[in-house]
Each structure stands twice: as C-alpha cells, then as structure tokens.
Amino acid sequence: MADALLSVEDLRVSFATEEGVVEAVDGVSFDLAAGEVLAVVGESGSGKSVTAMTLMGLTRSPNARFEGTAQYKGTELIGASEDELRRVRGAEIAMIFQDPMTSLNPVQRIGKQIVEQIQEHEGLPDQQARERTVELLERVGIPRARERVDNYPHEFSGGMRQRVMIALALSCNPSVLIADEPTTALDVTIQAQILQRMRDLREETGAAVILVTHDLGVVADIADRIAVMYAGRIVEEGTLDQIFYDPQHPYTWGLLGSITRVDKPRPARLPAIAGLPPSLANRPQGCHFRPRCPHEFSECSKVPPLEAHVQGNPEHRDRCWLSVDEKLAKREVLPGEIGLASKEHAPA
Amino acid sequence: MGRFIVRRVIQMVLVMFAVSVLTFLIFNVIPNSDPAVRMSGRQASESTIEAIREEWGFNDSLPQQYITTMEKVITGDLKSQFTQLSVGKEIVKGLPRTFSLAIGAALLWMFVAICFGLYSAVKAGKFADRFLTIIALIGISMPVFWIGALANYYLGFKLGWFPNGGYVEFTEDPIDWFYHLILPWTVLAILFIGFYSRVLRSNVLDTINEDYVRTARAKGLGERQIMIRHVLRNSMIPIVTLWGLDFGAVLGGGAILTETVFDLQGVGQYTAEAIGQLDVPPVLAVTMFSAFFIVLLNAVVDILYAYLDPRIRLQ
Amino acid sequence: MSVEATEPRADDGAPGDAAPLVEVEHLKVFFGIKQGILVEREVARVHAVNDVTFSVDEGETLGLVGESGCGKTTLSRAIMRLIDSTEGSLRFRGEDVTKAGRRQMQPLRREMQMVFQDPFASLNPRKRVGQIIGMPLRLHGSDRQGVEPQVRELLDKVGLHPEHVNRYPHEFSGGQRQRIGVARALALEPRLIVLDEPVSALDVSVQAQIINLLDDLQDQFKLTYLFVAHDLSVVRHVSDRIAVMYLGKLMEVSPAEELYTKPIHPYTSALLAAIPIPDPRENRRRERLVVSGEPPNPINPPSGCVFHPRCPRATQVCREEEPPLVRYPNGHLAACHHPLNVSDAEIRDAARDPSSPVSAGDSLPGTTADAA
Ligand SMILES: Nc1ncnc2c1ncn2[C@@H]1O[C@H](COP(=O)(O)OP(=O)(O)OP(=O)(O)O)[C@@H](O)[C@H]1O
Ligand SMILES: Nc1ncnc2c1ncn2[C@@H]1O[C@H](COP(=O)(O)OP(=O)(O)OP(=O)(O)O)[C@@H](O)[C@H]1O
Ligand code: SF4
Numbered sequence A: 001m002a003d004a005l006l007s008v009e010d011l012r013v014s015f016a017t018e019e020g021v022v023e024a025v026d027g028v029s030f031d032l033a034a035g036e037v038l039a040v041v042g043e044s045g046s047g048k049s050v051t052a053m054t055l056m057g058l059t060r061s062p063n064a065r066f067e068g069t070a071q072y073k074g075t076e077l078i079g080a081s082e083d084e085l086r087r088v089r090g091a092e093i094a095m096i097f098q099d100p101m102t103s104l105n106p107v108q109r110i111g112k113q114i115v116e117q118i119q120e121h122e123g124l125p126d127q128q129a130r131e132r133t134v135e136l137l138e139r140v141g142i143p144r145a146r147e148r149v150d151n152y153p154h155e156f157s158g159g160m161r162q163r164v165m166i167a168l169a170l171s172c173n174p175s176v177l178i179a180d181e182p183t184t185a186l187d188v189t190i191q192a193q194i195l196q197r198m199r200d201l202r203e204e205t206g207a208a209v210i211l212v213t214h215d216l217g218v219v220a221d222i223a224d225r226i227a228v229m230y231a232g233r234i235v236e237e238g239t240l241d242q243i244f245y246d247p248q249h250p251y252t253w254g255l256l257g258s259i260t261r262v263d264k265p266r267p268a269r270l271p272a273i274a275g276l277p278p279s280l281a282n283r284p285q286g287c288h289f290r291p292r293c294p295h296e297f298s299e300c301s302k303v304p305p306l307e308a309h310v311q312g313n314p315e316h317r318d319r320c321w322l323s324v325d326e327k328l329a330k331r332e333v334l335p336g337e338i339g340l341a342s343k344e345h346a347p348a
Numbered sequence B: 001m002g003r004f005i006v007r008r009v010i011q012m013v014l015v016m017f018a019v020s021v022l023t024f025l026i027f028n029v030i031p032n033s034d035p036a037v038r039m040s041g042r043q044a045s046e047s048t049i050e051a052i053r054e055e056w057g058f059n060d061s062l063p064q065q066y067i068t069t070m071e072k073v074i075t076g077d078l079k080s081q082f083t084q085l086s087v088g089k090e091i092v093k094g095l096p097r098t099f100s101l102a103i104g105a106a107l108l109w110m111f112v113a114i115c116f117g118l119y120s121a122v123k124a125g126k127f128a129d130r131f132l133t134i135i136a137l138i139g140i141s142m143p144v145f146w147i148g149a150l151a152n153y154y155l156g157f158k159l160g161w162f163p164n165g166g167y168v169e170f171t172e173d174p175i176d177w178f179y180h181l182i183l184p185w186t187v188l189a190i191l192f193i194g195f196y197s198r199v200l201r202s203n204v205l206d207t208i209n210e211d212y213v214r215t216a217r218a219k220g221l222g223e224r225q226i227m228i229r230h231v232l233r234n235s236m237i238p239i240v241t242l243w244g245l246d247f248g249a250v251l252g253g254g255a256i257l258t259e260t261v262f263d264l265q266g267v268g269q270y271t272a273e274a275i276g277q278l279d280v281p282p283v284l285a286v287t288m289f290s291a292f293f294i295v296l297l298n299a300v301v302d303i304l305y306a307y308l309d310p311r312i313r314l315q
Numbered sequence C: 001m002s003v004e005a006t007e008p009r010a011d012d013g014a015p016g017d018a019a020p021l022v023e024v025e026h027l028k029v030f031f032g033i034k035q036g037i038l039v040e041r042e043v044a045r046v047h048a049v050n051d052v053t054f055s056v057d058e059g060e061t062l063g064l065v066g067e068s069g070c071g072k073t074t075l076s077r078a079i080m081r082l083i084d085s086t087e088g089s090l091r092f093r094g095e096d097v098t099k100a101g102r103r104q105m106q107p108l109r110r111e112m113q114m115v116f117q118d119p120f121a122s123l124n125p126r127k128r129v130g131q132i133i134g135m136p137l138r139l140h141g142s143d144r145q146g147v148e149p150q151v152r153e154l155l156d157k158v159g160l161h162p163e164h165v166n167r168y169p170h171e172f173s174g175g176q177r178q179r180i181g182v183a184r185a186l187a188l189e190p191r192l193i194v195l196d197e198p199v200s201a202l203d204v205s206v207q208a209q210i211i212n213l214l215d216d217l218q219d220q221f222k223l224t225y226l227f228v229a230h231d232l233s234v235v236r237h238v239s240d241r242i243a244v245m246y247l248g249k250l251m252e253v254s255p256a257e258e259l260y261t262k263p264i265h266p267y268t269s270a271l272l273a274a275i276p277i278p279d280p281r282e283n284r285r286r287e288r289l290v291v292s293g294e295p296p297n298p299i300n301p302p303s304g305c306v307f308h309p310r311c312p313r314a315t316q317v318c319r320e321e322e323p324p325l326v327r328y329p330n331g332h333l334a335a336c337h338h339p340l341n342v343s344d345a346e347i348r349d350a351a352r353d354p355s356s357p358v359s360a361g362d363s364l365p366g367t368t369a370d371a372a
C-alpha cells in the first residue's frame, strides 16, 4: 500500500532461551493506513505484544534478535538508534498497556506523569503543559480533572487509571496509537465506557490504532481490519466482515466457533479448540496449526504463504493450503455455522 | 502528612515507655537474686550493698522502683561500680565520637552503595557487575575487627598514612578530626556497602521490569531520566528503612568493634567495657540509650517512607 | 442433581427435601478502617458483604457474578471460614459454622476446597507439582508412598500428563496451572469447591477447556460449586442458578438461563448490555446502552437502592427506600423498585422474599406511586 502510515515487512523477533531459540514473531507483515483501526487477535503467547512492543523499540532483551523492516512515514524503526526512537515514542507512536494498575508510577502524581511527556517532546513551560494535561484528562472523561491532576495513581480506580493512560497516550497528538489489551483488566461496564471513549477520540483525532486483544467482542465493536495471529505468524488478515463472515483459515474458524454469545441460547458444551498451542522453541514444520488442525494434509508440512485466495478480495489474505472451495465446504460444522470440526471426526 | 508525623511521634513515645519498662524488668526484677548485690559488683561489703539498696529504693514498690531507676537513667545520675565515674558524663563524652563515626560512615556507605548498586544493575550480567558482586561479597564476609585491625596496623602503624587510632574533637581541629575518622568510617562502611549495594541492585533490577518503567520509556524519556525519576526513587524505598535502622544501631553504640579497634572511646566502646566488667548501671543506661536511637530512627524512617511512597500516607 | 440427605430440617417444608449444603443467612462482612492519634479507633467500615442470604444445594452450581470490589472474594472467603463474618449465620450441611474454630473446621476442611483466581500466584513456585497436589493429602494423614499414585491419578483426571509430577509450576502454561489448582482442590474429594474467578486470567479458548473440565468433574464426583466470576458470559455454562452482586448486596438471583433471556434487575441488564457482541452486523444494529459512572465506595454505600446513582430507571423511591428481594415465578428473585421484563400480573403475584436484607423496605414494585 503506497499510502500506508506504517508498513511492516517480514518482521522476525527471536529470543535465545535455555530451551532453544524462541521465534516469538515469525515473519509478520502488515500495513496500517492513517485513521484505521487494525485489531490483532490471537491466543496468549502468539506474539501480539512482542510485535507491538518491537515497533516502539521496547523489546529490550539482550537475547533478542530482530529482522525485517517497519517503516513509519519513511523512517525505519527496527534497529533505529535510541535517540531516533525517543523522538518517535510518545510523540508519533504512543502506547497504552494492558494493566492500568501497574502502568503508572505509583510515587508520582498523575499530572506530572503526563506533563513529563509533553515537556519531553514539545518543551512547553510548566503552566501550559499543566493546562494541556487538565484538558486531556477532561477529554477522556475524568470528572473534576483540575482537582485530580495532583492525585497519585492509587487514588484512582482501574477504569480511571486506564483513562489517564489514554490521556497520556494522546497528549502529543500521535498518528499511531498502539493499545495492548487496553480493557482486559477492566470490568465490563467500565470496558464499555472506555471503548466508547476510544471510538469518540478516534473520530476526533483521526489517529490510526493498532488494537491488540483476544476478545473478539471488542474487535467487532471497534476494528476496521483484523489480523489473526497464531504461534508468531499472521494466519489471516482482512476486513472486519471478511474475517467474521468469510473466514479462510481453520484457526480463525476455531476462534469464531468458540465464541459464546450471551444473546443466543447456550450450547450444551462450550466449543473449544482441542489441544494446546505449540511449544515456542519447538514449533511444527510447515503450518504451525497443523497438529491441531482436523483438515491437515500432506501439503501442510510446507509453510503456507500469506496470500490472497478469495477472488476479487486482494486485501483478504491467509496462510492455508486448502483451496477456497474446500474451505467453504469444511468450515461449516453445522448448516450456516462456522467452526472447527473436532480432530478425530475430521473429514479425510 | 502532618497528622502522620504527629501520630508517629506519639507512637514513638509509647514505644519508648514500653522499652523502658521492659529494660527495668529485665535488669531489676526478673533475675532471681537481690538486685543490690548484683549492682554492687563482686566482693562488695555489706554496707555498700545496703547503700545501693537505699539509693535505688529496692525496698519500695515496683512502680516506685521503676520511677527511681528511670529518673537516674534520664538525669544521668548513675555511677559505675568500678570507676565511680558518672555514667551520664561518660556517655555525653562518648556521644560526639560515636555520632561522628555514625554520620560519616552512614553517608559514605549510602552514597557508595547507591553508586555501586545502580551501576551494577545497569550493567547486570556484564563484567563490571560481576566484579562489583565479588567485591561486595568480600566486603560482606570480612569481619570488621579483622579488616579494622589490618587497616590500623598497615595503613596506620606500618605506613603511617593515617593516625593509629584515637580521636580528635571536631571543634579542636576539623581537619585532624576528619583525618582520624577516615579509616573507621571506611572500615565500618565496607560491610554495609557490600550489603546495601546488593539489595539496591536487586531492587533496581526488579523495578526496571515494572510496567511503569516501560511506560516511561514509551513516553520517549531518556535513559538517565528514567533511571533517576522512575527507577531510583522506587528502588530506594526499601533501602531507606534498612539505612535508618542501621544508622540508629550505630548511633546507639552498636559499632562496638569499630570503636574498639580504633580506640575512639565512643559509646560503643564504653558499652563493651561495661559489659566486660558486668557493670550494671552503665549497661542499663546504655541499653536505654541505644533503644532510644533505634526507636527514634525508626520513626524518622517511617516518616521518610511516607514521603517517598504516597501510598503509605493513607493508612 | 443428586441430593443426599444428611440432616433434614424440620422447618424445611417439602418432605424428602434435604438441607442445602451451604446456607448463608443475612451475612455481613465489614472491614474496619482504623485511624487515630493515640488510640486507633474505627472511623469507617468497608461494607464488603452487606446482608446476603442464599443457599447452595448439594450437586448444584451457583454462579456469583459482580464487578470488581463488590465483595465476591470476601463472601467466598467467609464461606470457607478463612475470614470471620461480622453478622449473620453460616451453615454447612445443616451444621452451624458461623463461629467455628479450627477444631470444628478441621473435619470440614476436607469437604470444602477453594480454587484461586490467579494461577500464577497461587502455586508455590519452589514446590514441584507433585508436592503441591500432595500437600493436602499429606496434611490429612496419607504417607509419602501413598501420595504419589494418588497425585498421578489426579493429574490424569484434570487432563495433565501424570509424568509431570516432578515439574515446577513455571513450566506450565496458565491453563495448565489452573488445572493444577483444580487437582489440588480435588485431592481430598471435597463436597464443595469454591472457585474464585478460576478462568478470569486465561485465554478464551483455554477458558472453555477449563469450564468443560469443571463440568465433567462435577458430573463424575457429584461436586457442588460456588463459581465466582466478574462477567456474565463465563458463568452461564456452569451454573444452575446465578446470583448477581453489587456493592455487597444481592441484586438478582435467577435460574441460569432465565437471567439471559429475562433479566429483571436493571443492573443485570446493564451487565448484559456491556458485553460486546462478537458479531459486527449485530453490533451495528444494536443500540448501545452504556451505564455511566463506576461502582461507588463501599465505605459509604448510597442510600436506598445501592445501584440508584448509575441506574437509568431510578426515581425518588429508589433513593429513599432499599428495595426488598422480590420473588417472581420460577424462584427468580430481584431487588428493584422498577423491574424489567415482568408483566403486571407477575408483579401482582410477587412477594417479598425472606432472604431480603433486614434493612430493606416492604414496598413491592408497582405499589408506590411514582412509576419509572
Ligand atoms: N524476553 C523474552 N525472552 C524469551 N521469550 C520471550 C520474551 N518476551 C516474550 N517471549 C515469548 O514470546 C512469545 C510471544 O509473547 P507475547 O507477549 O507477544 O504474546 P501475546 O500474544 O501478547 O500473549 P498474551 O495474550 O498473553 O499477552 C511468548 O511465548 C513469550 O514467552
Ligand atoms: N482486608 C480488607 N480490609 C479492608 N477492606 C477490604 C479488605 N478486603 C477487601 N476489602 C474491600 O472489600 C471490598 C470487597 O472486596 P472483594 O475482594 O471481596 O471484592 P471482589 O468482588 O472479590 O473484587 P475483585 O473482582 O476485584 O476480586 C472491596 O472494596 C475491598 O477493597
Ligand atoms: S431499584 Fe431503582 S435504582 Fe435500583 S435498580 Fe431498580 S430502578 Fe434502578
């Protein structure tokens, strides 16, 4: 995509550990256009956070190795110097982390923590930076913001702290916001409020968002496009509706099939994808999903490329060797219902 | 914060009272023998014992005895059974010496330990870290009297670089004062430096992995700012407690070995001598005296703690 | 549901009906907040559990749902007798254990076990899995040789490899660790297992596996569960009945399925509405009803209905009078002056339930002048 704001090409991150080399991110490529929300979904350990952190140069392990490129407005982020990264962090690309209880410094006033970032990037005088902070806190919905700027994080509830994190992330008008599970630690009613706020802010600021989550409900609520990750790779990528209504990869079927909905009658048994994700240091040859996939066949011992298969939808890509017709036939476990057949009863 | 301080000070007074009662019981009541006999030392005549019984009111009721004893301790109106010197005067004489030793050593070990600990943590796993680790372990495992004696002998006596023990009043000659204290400070600090730098190193390493440090980095702050504003303050919190307690202990005469090796004639050395001679009145006074400093520093630490960590102030 | 009679109670009504396994009556757990310059005095109290009454039958699963800080953990711990209750009574199999000391609890400890929320923090990292699971067995008198085969069997039951007895917790994934927690709870063949958010820390797909496992174990061993969770999508699949808690009080107690199709309390309805629906088309259609605000401070709960500051249906009466738990058809209870999804006829037939908090008023919905 020529107009991509952020363009990631074949990103690889591996860690040398005692158990061997862990390929946490194994050839991830995607583009992010200005103003869009890209959701990255996948199981725990599939490399979502490492991908997100690496873009900001925050994967700080002496055992880590990085390959590939990530271009932000023409600047290379992978392997950039600490000074270059500092100019990007917070100002161009900002991040919201999962746990609002631990992401703020407990011994520093919240106002100060935001002012610090504004001054780092824009060098505003104290008074102006403070004014901006109050405004930001009001914008994210903190009542009586002017009185509360001087509070410490422990004087705020989890939902309020996450609002502070959002205010912090927005404080220098970044073009990209990376939110790593921003609502996972919050109660459902508070989650709904935060998502609402994020939707509003997105309209107002036009920032592009990379939303890392494992909650498909949240995704359906806010995303424009989805990248599904499994064991370090993107296995499918497409628009919201393509992924939900025309999923191409068996793992995505399993994911969609295991969704339970409170607005529908309850199934007798919760559908679950049998088995566990592969151990990191010892991933299967070829398609990573093969050991859990009921539809695997000889071809699957080769790595499937991330390619467009559906006619006329070049932006809908997936990594599976099955033909489009086979996929259509195999993903319906019940008439009209997408899911993953159980491994034993898999059609040959 | 003000309320917190007032509360803490009142608590301190209460604890002091409890400690004094306990000390009184341990010295005068619990041992199952006549306190007057114990107090008058070996081979005392009947009349001396009687005089002491009279002086300390050992025939009175326990509360009355307590009051008499504490009056003596607080006013310093106690005499050594051996030298007949006033205990109060001796302690007052030793106090500036002990204080000089404590303050210098405490500042030294805190400062050096912060530098070592921080550096070690930043270079974790690298050569510098391993080197400092070994140095720290050596420092921790060397007995104070041993390095004290060595330093005194070689640096002081053999080479003559430093005075061979002794103490000069600050008011008399500040430079000589400093000169005399360099060795004792260093020797006393070595043990603590080893220990503190290890604790700080591990605190810093824990803190570095905290989520809020990652947030600080994601804000685009530089490594120095991150270290000083976000890592160090949080890592220092546990150290401050340790420091206060150790400082209090040294002030209260806890650095017995150092004081004795360098012949500083401070409170610690005085204590050692009194204990060696089973001289009850000075031991009683010194016990109360050290308890006072430990309790005092404890309160100071709590207040400092509350300043460093706003979460504490709530409770 | 298999019901085993232990000690029939006279006042229980229906003949052949056994006493429930757990009975909680008007239970209150307050935490004092102490302050003071000289002598610490209690300046405020956290109303963590504030007059809660319910019972759990043998073999039944009661789901307990509520947002963070509403008192779920406190209630579970009080039932396990890990903390003392302030007021009210607690019976286990008819036996009053409200004030039971260690001696009285000792034999009962075998029968009630707890699985904790955090699979990472609740297992001792320095102990091998075999030791962790074997510990309760050893404490209750099995010898060293006897324990090992039992542990292997337990591992097998919860779907782990028996060969893994000598591994340490960090060598397992979150889901596997939670299985270890379940195995430890099962070791003494308990009757009741209190599960405090057993799957909240896990991936959705792993959640499903654990819930299915709990389901199977329940069938196999006739277990009784108190299943605590913070959102309604999780408890649905395990529960026979669901209790919704808010700020230390029960808002609604309902047969499981009915809660989803016919929530009576506005808070339950808000909880359901807040769960994002994983279906983009449905989502675009759906009208979003986001309740504002956050749960108030349990030190100073609101007057009247504790939900009124956030409730879209609240009126004057809600601010003034605490609604009683009202019994609707099917044993569906709800404490609200302006109930949803109930017909006028159902309201007319409704009655104040004896499990209502003592402080609740007597007026039933529809009897007060101001309508929603
Ligand atoms: N510093 C590191 N050293 C070794 N392995 C690492 C390191 N950081 C991450 N990993 C491994 O990389 C894998 C990918 O981790 P990542 O945090 O990206 O997963 P995730 O998809 O974000 O999962 P979650 O949903 O649990 O947050 C994990 O299995 C993790 O153990
Ligand atoms: N030991 C305690 N002292 C004082 N207050 C306490 C104590 N334990 C819990 N609380 C308070 O009691 C209330 C209920 O806490 P509890 O842990 O039971 O909530 P919960 O529903 O389990 O929440 P979560 O979903 O966060 O686990 C909270 O407001 C909590 O702050
Ligand atoms: S009683 Fe009133 S405030 Fe409470 S839930 Fe019902 S309508 Fe809302």
Ligand SMILES: [Mg+2]
Residues within 6 Å of the ligand: A048, A049, A050, A180
């Ligand atoms: Mg993650």
Ligand SMILES: [Mg+2]
Residues within 6 Å of the ligand: C072, C073, C074, C196
């Ligand atoms: Mg809890």
